[in-house]
Amino acid sequence: xxxxxxxxxxxxxxxxxxxxxxxxxxxxxxxxxxxxxxxxxxxxxxxxxxxxxxxxxxxxxxxxxxxxxxxxxxxxxxxxxxxxxxxxxxxxxxxxxxxxxxxxxxxxxxxxxxxxxxxxxxxxxxxxxxxxxxxxxxxxxxxxxxxxxxxxxxxxxxxxxxxxxxxxxxxxxxxxxxxxx
Amino acid sequence: xxxxxxxxxxxxxxxxxxxxxxxxxxxxxxxxxxxxxxxxxxxxxxxxxxxxxxxxxxxxxxxxxxxxxxxxxxxxxxxxxxxxxxxxxxxxxxxxxxxxxxxxxxxxxxxxxxxxxxxxxxxxxxxxxxxxxxxxxxxxxxxxxxxxxxxxxxxxxxxxxxxxxxxxxxxxxxxxxxxxxxxxxxxxxxxxxxxxxxxxxxxxxxxxxxxxxxxxxxxxxxxxxxxxxxxxxxxxxxxxxxxxxxxxxxxxxxxxxxxxxxxxxxxxxxxxxxxxxxxxxxxxxxxxxxxxxxxxxxxxxxx
Numbered sequence: 001x002x003x004x005x006x007x008x009x010x011x012x013x014x015x016x017x018x019x020x021x022x023x024x025x026x027x028x029x030x031x032x033x034x035x036x037x038x039x040x041x042x043x044x045x046x047x048x049x050x051x052x053x054x055x056x057x058x059x060x061x062x063x064x065x066x067x068x069x070x071x072x073x074x075x076x077x078x079x080x081x082x083x084x085x086x087x088x089x090x091x092x093x094x095x096x097x098x099x100x101x102x103x104x105x106x107x108x109x110x111x112x113x114x115x116x117x118x119x120x121x122x123x124x125x126x127x128x129x130x131x132x133x134x135x136x137x138x139x140x141x142x143x144x145x146x147x148x149x150x151x152x153x154x155x156x157x158x159x160x161x162x163x164x165x166x167x168x169x170x171x172x173x174x175x176x177x178x179x180x181x
Numbered sequence: 182x183x184x185x186x187x188x189x190x191x192x193x194x195x196x197x198x199x200x201x202x203x204x205x206x207x208x209x210x211x212x213x214x215x216x217x218x219x220x221x222x223x224x225x226x227x228x229x230x231x232x233x234x235x236x237x238x239x240x241x242x243x244x245x246x247x248x249x250x251x252x253x254x255x256x257x258x259x260x261x262x263x264x265x266x267x268x269x270x271x272x273x274x275x276x277x278x279x280x281x282x283x284x285x286x287x288x289x290x291x292x293x294x295x296x297x298x299x300x301x302x303x304x305x306x307x308x309x310x311x312x313x314x315x316x317x318x319x320x321x322x323x324x325x326x327x328x329x330x331x332x333x334x335x336x337x338x339x340x341x342x343x344x345x346x347x348x349x350x351x352x353x354x355x356x357x358x359x360x361x362x363x364x365x366x367x368x369x370x371x372x373x374x375x376x377x378x379x380x381x382x383x384x385x386x387x388x389x390x391x392x393x394x395x396x397x398x399x400x401x402x403x404x405x406x407x408x409x410x411x412x413x414x415x416x417x418x419x420x421x422x423x424x425x426x427x428x429x430x431x432x433x434x435x436x437x438x439x440x441x442x443x444x445x446x447x448x449x450x451x452x453x454x455x456x457x458x459x460x461x462x463x464x465x466x467x468x469x470x471x472x473x474x475x476x477x478x479x480x481x482x483x484x
Contacts, residue, residue: 058214064360065271073213091214094275094356097363129429130340130362133370134377134440155257156371157264165257181363 009084010053017085021055022047024083031071032160033178035114038072042102045093054087055080060098063161063181100162100180111178117141117151117166119180141177143168153177210298211274212353217282220350223419228351229285230313230410231420233303234457235342236276237314240304241465242335243269244472245322254325261371265332268364275357277303282353287311294480305476309466315456316403319465320396326379326386327393333372334397337433338404340365341426350418373437380441387442394438395446401431402449408457 011017025047026039038044038059046058057076061069073090080088100119103111108118120139125131142149148170155165156179163176219225246266253259280286281299288311293302312319317335322328343365346358379386405427407415414420435445455461475482 061211061271061360063268063271064275064357064364065267065269067267069211089214092212094215095352095359097356097360099363129433130344130366130369132373132433132436134373134437136374155260156367157257157261159260161264161267181367 008086010087011049011055011085018047018049018055020083021049021080021085024079025055025057025076028072028075028079031068031075033111033116033162035110035116036103036107038076040104040107040110042104042107043072043098050089052087054089055085057088057090058093059090060093062098066161100178103178112144115144115175116163117144117175117177119178122180139164139177139180141166143171143173144175145173146171151175210278211271211300212278212282215353215356217279217353219283220352220419223351223417224413225283226285227410227414228354228419229280229283231414232276232280232283232354233285233287234313234408234410235339236273236280236303237312238318238335238339239269239276240273241312241314241468242318242332243267243273244468245318245328246332248322249325249328265368265371268361268368272357272361272364273304274300275353279353279357292477297476297480301476305473309461309469310459312461312465312469313457313459314461314465315400316461317397317400317456319456319461319468320400321464323393323396324389326376326390327396329372329375329379330390330393330397331400333369333376333437334401334404334430334434336365336369336372338401338423338426338430340369341429341433342421342423345421345426348418349420354419376437376443377441380438380443390441391443394443398446399449402452403454403456404430405449406452406454406457408454411457 009017011021026037026044028038030036030038030041033041041062043059043062044057045060046056048056050056057080059069059072059076076090077088099122101122103119111118120141139153140149141151143151146168148168150169151166152169153164154167154174158165158176162178164179165174166177167174219228243266246262246269249262250259253262277300281303286299286303287307289302289306292306297305317331317338320331322331340362343358343361347355347362349355349358376390379390381387405423407422407424411420411422415422431448438445
């Protein structure tokens with residue numbers, strides 16, 4: 001990441017300042033999934049300059065209760081201040097809600113490379129009452145270690161809100177799966 | 182990129198350099214930067230009261246679920262219940278912050294020190310009579326079977342309400358609901374699968390889950406009885422009249438119980454709202470004593 005020292009900078013709409021601010025913000029990583037940048041995770045919605053030179057960053061929470069949001073906000077302020085932008089405002093955006101479909105292709109490859117199975121497509125639903133699903137969870141995930149499709153879920157819930165635990169029947173290794181939501 | 186040792190510095194920076202971590206000072210306003218202007222023609226007090234109802238349901242149910250930590254039948258289930266509780270706690274934070282932004286703080290600010298954010302003041306410094314959760318979530322857990330029937334009933338009702346609330350005229354409520362629907366869908370499926378497994382399990386698990394259903398069902402009356410606030414806000418396109426989701430909720434619950442070979446208890450008789458009006462049994466005060474004790478005894482604690 002390029003740092004531009006402690007010179008105070010004003011971000012101007014479409015100027016080089018805001019492009020740098022965008023690059024700096026986009027490179028911040030998720031505190032729980034550090035192989036993913038906030039841009040790859042799909043939580044960085046916008047980085048723009050206000051007329052007074054303030055950098056406004058918009059982020060959206062993944063899960064409503066995700067405790068990582070406070071750290072993301074602090075990290076964004078920290079790196080943007082370090083890059084020379086004294087006036088930074090990090091705003092929360094709630095709509096449209098984040099789903100795993102916001103994770104980029106690069107993010108999915110980074111997850112798999114780190115041994116975490118990326119999510120499949122999030123379920124779409126028709127209008128009307130949310131259908132009840134009484135069967136076993138139907139999601140599948142290929143083993144990120146050996147590539148086998150012969151895997152089974154060991155727990156719907158993992159160490160973080162966003163992961164499930166699975167095991168590969170082929171190579172016998174356990175792995176995490178970022179579940180689609 | 183901030184490294185481990187700088188994260189806490191950065192958190193301090195994000196909070197005016199105080200560097201203090203007590204009752205939410207390390208967390209952000211969950212609605213930071215969100216436009217919380219109350220829509221034209223919507224009564225502030227009603228909107229705030231409604232957000233307290235939905236927020237308190239989530240907060241109290243989350244607290245009940247965490248009572249299973251170290252006591253659930255298997256480690257994975259503790260993780261599951263903690264995860265579900267965390268989602269609900271997140272919903273509670275947004276809704277309590279939304280209530281505060283609408284100006285509804287009750288007596289909480291009279292007791293909370295100025296450094297405590299509004300959402301924490303509402304969670305930690307209101308007494309039971311100011312809570313607006315229903316009897317369904319305030320009731321003690323009972324055994325694991327009863328806990329799962331209650332979780333099924335509470336998440337089914339909440340899902341039906343939030344699904345409709347996505348169209349609320351209040352954009353903040355609509356956004357909170359749209360996020361919550363994704364989470365509640367898997368909360369409900371998780372509870373429903375346990376009810377199937379236990380109801381259609383051994384004679385003992387069947388007997389105990391049936392007893393749980395019999396204990397939980399009468400509490401549904403409190404969920405479906407609309408208060409004046411809900412009626413007025415529903416008419417204004419902001420809230421959902423819980424009476425309108427009754428048929429959908431009881432249908433889903435009956436389908437799960439029947440599949441689980443359980444007898445569906447008789448529908449509860451209509452009753453005036455109690456929890457939503459601040460009338461609770463002693464069990465809510467006991468739960469709040471555990472939830473609020475630390476914050477009240479050490480209001481400026483730092484760690």
